[in-house]
Amino acid sequence: MSIRTGIVGISGFGGGEALRLIAGHPSFDLVYAAGDGSAGARLIDRFPGVPRALADLVIRKWDPEALPELDLLFASLPTGRSADALARVPASVKIVDIGGDHRHVAGWTYGLADVWPERIAGQSRVANPGCFPVATLTALAPLLAAGLIDPANIVIDAKTGISGAGRGGGDGRFGFAETNETLIPYGLLHHVHMPEMETTIAQLGRGSAAGLVFTPHLVPMTRGLLVTTYARGRATTGECLAAARAFYAERPFVRVTDQPPQSKWASGSNLAFVSYAADPARNLVMALGVVDNLGKGAAGHAVQNANLMVGLPETAGLEGAPLWP
Ligand SMILES: NC(=O)C1=CN([C@@H]2O[C@H](COP(=O)(O)OP(=O)(O)OC[C@H]3O[C@@H](n4cnc5c(N)ncnc54)[C@H](OP(=O)(O)O)[C@@H]3O)[C@@H](O)[C@H]2O)C=CC1
Ligand SMILES: CC(=O)N[C@@H](CCC(=O)OP(=O)(O)O)C(=O)O
Secondary structure (H helix, E strand, O other): OOEEEEEEOOOOHHHHHHHHHHHOOOOEEEEEEEEOOOOOOEHHHHOOOOOHHHOOOEOEEOOOOOOOOOOEEEEOOOOOOOHHHHOOOOOOOEEEEOOOOOOOOOOOEEOOOOOOHHHHOOOOEEEOOOHHHHHHHHHHHHHHHOOOOOOOOOEEEEEEOHHHHOOOHHHHOOOHHHHOOOOEEOOOOOOOOHHHHHHHHHHHHOOOOOOOEEEEEEOOOOOOEEEEEEEOOOOOHHHHHHHHHHHOOOOOOEEEOOOOOOHHHHOOOOOEEEEEEEEHHHOEEEEEEEEOOOHHHHHHHHHHHHHHHHOOOOOOOOOOOOOOO
């Protein structure tokens, strides 16, 4: 099966990772690349290592009304820039939006693929979760579904690599000298990912998540993301691990580990690692989640969603091992 595929925002970090994955995908053929400032360049000008077959594909100025014949479009545009334009893409083109404009929006499926693949299969408009939400929700979902934690009072402490901000992110605040050898908390109390986490935790836990606290930190690494969440519950560590192993028994991309996961374990892959530590005497459950912010946090998850949308094996193009070291 050949699926005519496009990427808009291809020169960015998320779009570039989508290019890498699609270049190795058995069924997705990249026939359209688009952007803004990069328009006019060939892929090889932007990505010197791109496979030869794609080298001369020219990046077009993004215009949803001037698309070639396409089956599938990955949109990796800055959040806030995709809603209007994607509304003008013909209905026959399936879309995965990697950005944040369509999460929990009517007409779009929230693409939490490892938790509810059946909701995504066959859909034509899917919104990828944000990078922090996917790590958090993948770790918490088994506990919420089994009623092992209270959805009302969850605290999330998160660390991300700098590429999470994108090439264009940060207004120049994310240069090497500003981010190397320092830790930077940001987005306190009102980070943009709060609403999608609150909504999804409430759905999975069948109760209000109004007490949610979320604090992300930038750490001086290129890729990787670790969340450590603290919740109230009387389960033991063994019960949490068993619940997660049962929940993800048939899921190809989630690894439940006895050891707390490390960010590098997922590097360059679509894997999510989750683990747990709990002390019933202290009414405390800790759930940890690791993803590559550009893999399961963005392009890997987008390809997984697209596989489900078009009826391919979920793992198509995503089976490579992570980078090590
Ligand atoms: N980085 C990450 O880890 C994650 C990112 N995301 C989300 O994915 C989306 C993309 O992020 P990311 O790749 O990091 O960002 P980047 O800043 O790296 O890339 C954004 C790309 O969008 C293109 N672009 C900007 N404005 C326009 C426009 N008006 N028309 C066409 N193209 C445009 C730019 O292309 P050009 O160079 O041609 O101007 C640029 O390459 C964002 O919504 C982000 O929040 C989600 C999860 C994780
Ligand atoms: C380091 C950094 O800045 N990370 C981004 C998250 C990237 C992401 O998931 O963005 P969207 O929700 O917009 O898709 C942030 O905290 O906003």
